[in-house]
Amino acid sequence: xxxxxxxxxxxxxxxxxxxxxxxxxxxxxxxxxxxxxxxxxxxxxxxxxxxxxxxxxxxxxxxxxxxxxxxxxxxxxxxxxxxxxxxxxxxxxxxxxxxxxxxxxxxxxxxxxxxxxxxxxxxxxxxxxxxxxxxxxxxxxxxxxxxxxxxxxxxxxxxxxxxxxxxxxxxxxxxxxxxxxxxxxxxxxx
Ligand code: B4P
Numbered sequence: 001x002x003x004x005x006x007x008x009x010x011x012x013x014x015x016x017x018x019x020x021x022x023x024x025x026x027x028x029x030x031x032x033x034x035x036x037x038x039x040x041x042x043x044x045x046x047x048x049x050x051x052x053x054x055x056x057x058x059x060x061x062x063x064x065x066x067x068x069x070x071x072x073x074x075x076x077x078x079x080x081x082x083x084x085x086x087x088x089x090x091x092x093x094x095x096x097x098x099x100x101x102x103x104x105x106x107x108x109x110x111x112x113x114x115x116x117x118x119x120x121x122x123x124x125x126x127x128x129x130x131x132x133x134x135x136x137x138x139x140x141x142x143x144x145x146x147x148x149x150x151x152x153x154x155x156x157x158x159x160x161x162x163x164x165x166x167x168x169x170x171x172x173x174x175x176x177x178x179x180x181x182x183x184x185x186x187x188x189x190x
Contacts, residue, residue, distance in 0.1 A: 001106050002027060002081035002190060007157065008114035010146045011121040012172050013179060018085040020180050025187055028076045031085040032065055035072060055135050057145035059089055059153060066096045089154045109190040111161040112183060114172030118147060
């Protein structure tokens, strides 16, 4: 099995690349952001809760996100592996994921991180905000709050996976195709 955490700051291209890589490697793509947006669209209780955090650019509480992620994994039996996109985003999510996947005897092979400078990320997100309808992409102060959440709660996960010899950084600047090529070099090794 290949279980890969696709990592990077908001707008680094995790969702974009996961769409391509899931086909190439026959993996199940779980994006916690997409699952939340699906629930918001369908006005479920989970969606209403998530919306109150996402609209401000805050992270959704760990307990909610961890339970949701586990349910998504359980829906997919007998698969080649998973691309986790946007999860984990806190140390407590990373520990919960390790515990859960170790119990299932399907550990993480590696964290593959897209590295992109903040000024370029802001441009990409504001640009998407013009057409996506995503409220968290339309306002620079909300985008800056997402970066702040990333810096204070998520960026430390680089060290978490480095300590397990599982961190692989990839330059996330270039065309979408070029970046897929770079990521594939790492995916092939894992
Ligand atoms: P996510 O949905 O995970 O999304 P993201 O960080 O905005 O973006 P991603 O990196 O996937 O970028 P994308 O490919 O779309 O999170 C949204 C919110 O959900 C969070 O703020 C949080 O509130 C909540 N949430 C999600 N997971 C959570 C968790 N585990 N715990 C708590 N809360 C959680 O690309 C962005 C843009 O760049 C696109 O427009 C794309 O077309 C463009 N782009 C991509 N690659 C490009 C390239 N090479 N060149 C130019 N443009 C490119």
